[in-house]
Structures are given as structure tokens and as C-alpha cells.
Amino acid sequence: MNNYFIILAAGSGKRFDNKKPKQYFLYKNKELFEHSIEKAIQSKLFKRIILVVDNPKKIKKKYSKNIFIIKGGRERSDSSLIALKKIKKYRPNNVLIHDAARPNFSINLLKRILKNLKNNSSAVPIFQPKDSLKYKINKQVFNLKRENSYLTQTPQGFKFYELYNLAIKEKDKFSDESSLFINFDKKIKFIKGENKNLKITFKEDIDSSKNYYGIGFDIHRLVKNKKLYLGGIKIPFHSGLKGHSDGDVILHSIIDALLGATSKKDIGTYFPNTKKFKNIRSTKILKPILHNLNKSNFFINNLDINLICEQPKVSKYRDKIINSISNLMNLDKNKINLKGKTVEKLGLIGKEKAIACEVITSVTKYD
Numbered sequence: 174m175n176n177y178f179i180i181l182a183a184g185s186g187k188r189f190d191n192k193k194p195k196q197y198f199l200y201k202n203k204e205l206f207e208h209s210i211e212k213a214i215q216s217k218l219f220k221r222i223i224l225v226v227d228n229p230k231k232i233k234k235k236y237s238k239n240i241f242i243i244k245g246g247r248e249r250s251d252s253s254l255i256a257l258k259k260i261k262k263y264r265p266n267n268v269l270i271h272d273a274a275r276p277n278f279s280i281n282l283l284k285r286i287l288k289n290l291k292n293n294s295s296a297v298p299i300f301q302p303k304d305s306l307k308y309k310i311n312k313q314v315f316n317l318k319r320e321n322s323y324l325t326q327t328p329q330g331f332k333f334y335e336l337y338n339l340a341i342k343e344k345d346k347f348s349d350e351s352s353l354f355i356n357f358d359k360k361i362k363f364i365k366g367e368n369k370n371l372k373i374t375f376k377e378d379i380d381s382s383k384n385y386y387g388i389g390f391d392i393h394r395l396v397k398n399k400k401l402y403l404g405g406i407k408i409p410f411h412s413g414l415k416g417h418s419d420g421d422v423i424l425h426s427i428i429d430a431l432l433g434a435t436s437k438k439d440i441g442t443y444f445p446n447t448k449k450f451k452n453i454r455s456t457k458i459l460k461p462i463l464h465n466l467n468k469s470n471f472f473i474n475n476l477d478i479n480l481i482c483e484q485p486k487v488s489k490y491r492d493k494i495i496n497s498i499s500n501l502m503n504l505d506k507n508k509i510n511l512k513g514k515t516v517e518k519l520g521l522i523g524k525e526k527a528i529a530c531e532v533i534t535s536v537t538k539y540d
């Protein structure tokens with residue numbers, strides 16, 4: 174098992190962000206380059222892992238001494254050569270070179286590459302382009318046959334000395350090691366790449382999780398001689414909810430859930446208990462919240478509502494309340510669920526002194 178795994182993470186990734194290098198951005202709760210290290214460790218296929226970065230000190234304390242963390246060069250090809258020189262004295266059989274910007278390769282791909290290196294001096298995963306390709310020479314544009322075109326991915330595997338001998342000879346920079354092989358007219362064994370092994374180039378590539386969740390809770394005291402509002406409509410009842418506004422616990426919980434899902438604090442931040450908002454209808458509070466949500470390109474997927482009270486009986490008003498919320502929010506009725514929950518006559522809610530509500534929502538950000 175004399176295999177070495179080189180991870181190149183020294184580039185600046187200017188297309189991604191002007192200030193912070195791409196490899197230090199968080200992706201699936203890890204810095205981008207960490208995915209490649211952890212997968213290589215997990216695979217148990219490598220004697221040594223070499224991480225090439227621009228600032229080794231920053232990362233060193235995080236990993237054991239078994240992982241070499243070295244400083245890269247100006248260009249990708251410089252970094253690659255520095256790493257190859259670093260491991261030469263260990264006389265590796267095989268070396269895999271990988272771009273940290275591809276965190277989604279599988280361990281199975283590593284295995285396939287190494288298997289192919291038994292009878293070949295190189296093994297390079299390729300992928301057929303999905304779009305039509307054109308090629309420009311001077312001012313003339315040519316069509317490229319898609320079925321004859323390849324996109325190369327990393328990791329790319331090589332017999333160490335074959336690659337090393339070419340890399341020290343090459344004077345120009347090269348975009349990946351298979352290009353180097355082609356420059357020297359060497360044969361490459363192409364193997365099937367992976368759909369998911371895409372290169373992260375732009376911010377949008379990393380922000381793939383566009384769904385967010387929010388939770389809201391509210392409780393108001395029940396008092397006589399007040400109208401009861403739930404979900405934006407008046408419900409016939411002997412008491413109403415006391416509050417600075419109309420006390421609509423359902424709408425208040427919905428609003429807090431939406432603010433929670435979009436990391437926008439809480440209802441009190443925007444509608445404090447000031448004179449201006451005294452006795453305001455909650456539908457009027459909901460409106461600007463929805464407007465902002467819409468402006469920031471979020472849409473609501475669903476609402477799940479628990480209304481917690483002994484009386485009134487939710488089953489009697491469920492359809493009406495759902496209808497009202499659906500109209501207020503432009504949300505399909507099928508995406509709104511309202512559950513009634515009693516509390517076995519326990520506590521303030523059980524003694525019909527208060528009504529509480531909790532809501533969970535999911536929202537999606539779109540471009």
C-alpha cells in the first residue's frame with residue numbers, strides 16, 4: 174500500500190470570493206478541504222496524505238503528524254510539483270492528486286483509480302459534458318463533438334515516477350496532471366468519473382441547502398368581553414385574548430416561525446409594545462413580514478400548527494381558520510395543517526385562562 178494522496182488547496186479561488194480563499198469556506202459543516210482529508214483517511218488506502226495550502230501554520234494543529242501540511246506555490250502546477258518533490262524520498266508507487274474544490278468524490282472512486290493503476294501508468298476520471306461544446310481558434314469557432322469530448326475530474330492517479338519525471342521537465346504551467354501527460358504524448362487510462370464529483374467554483378455551488386426551518390410559540394391570557402381572533406378571523410366565544418394587539422396566538426406564532434426560518438429575530442423587534450401598535454390587528458403585522466420574506470426571495474413550503482386550548486374546539490373552526498391563513502399568506506390549503514391539543518385540564522390553559530400556539534414552518538430561498 175505505497176500510495177500517496179496529494180490534496181491541492183493553495184489556490185485563491187477568485188471566482189468564488191475576493192477576500193477569503195475558497196477552501197476555508199464552510200461546506201456541510203466542514204471547511205471545504207477537510208472533506209477530502211477525511212475521505213482519504215477513512216478509505217485506509219494511503220500511507221500518507223499531503224495537504225498543500227497557502228498557510229500551513231493555520232491548519233497544522235488540527236491534524237496528526239501523519240498528514241503533511243505544506244506550503245504551495247504560485248500556480249496549481251507549482252504546488253503539485255512541490256508536493257511531488259516532498260514525497261519523492263519515500264519512493265511511492267502510486268500518487269493521487271486531487272483538487273480540494275471537489276469534496277464530493279466517493280471512496281469507491283479512489284479504489285477504482287488504484288485498481289486501474291495496476292496495469293496503467295495513469296487513471297483519470299472523466300465525464301461527458303452535458304452542454305454543446307464550441308472551440309475557438311483565433312477568430313474562428315468550431316463545433317466539438319460532445320461524444321468525443323471529455324471533462325477531466327480529480328483525483329487523478331499516476332505511477333509516481335512517471336508523473337514525477339514529466340513534472341520536473343515541464344516548463345509551462347498546466348491545469349491538471351492529465352494535461353501534463355497529454356503534453357508529453359503519454360497514454361492515459363480514462364475511467365468513468367462521478368456525477369456528484371463537481372468542482373465548487375462559485376458561491377452558489379456551496380450554498381446548496383436552500384431550505385430553512387423556523388419555530389414559533391405564543392401564549393395569551395383569555396379575558397371576558399374581548400373578541401377572539403385566531404388565524405386572522407373572529408371566532409365566536411365568550412372570551413378573547415388579552416394582548417397589546419388583538420392577541421391572535423396563531424398569527425403571532427406563524428410570524429415568529431417565519432422570522433426564525435429567515436434568521437430575522439422575533440415579532441417584538443418589529444412590533445414592540447408601543448402606542449403606535451396598540452390594538453393593532455395581527456393581519457396587519459403579518460403583511461409586512463410576508464412582504465419582506467418575498468423581497469428576500471423566500472417562499473413558504475408549509476405550516477404545521479398546534480393550537481393548545483380546552484375551548485373553543487378546533488375541529489369546529491379548522492377549515493375556516495385554514496382558509497383564512499391560506500388567503501392571508503397565498504399558501505395552498507394543503508400546505509397548512511392545524512392540530513387542536515387539550516392539556517387534560519391542567520394549568521392555566523386547562524382552566525381556560527389562556528390559549529397557546531406553536532408553529533413550525535419550512536421556507537426555501539430561490540434565485
Ligand code: ZN
Pocket residue numbers: 391392393416420421422425
Ligand atoms: Zn402574541
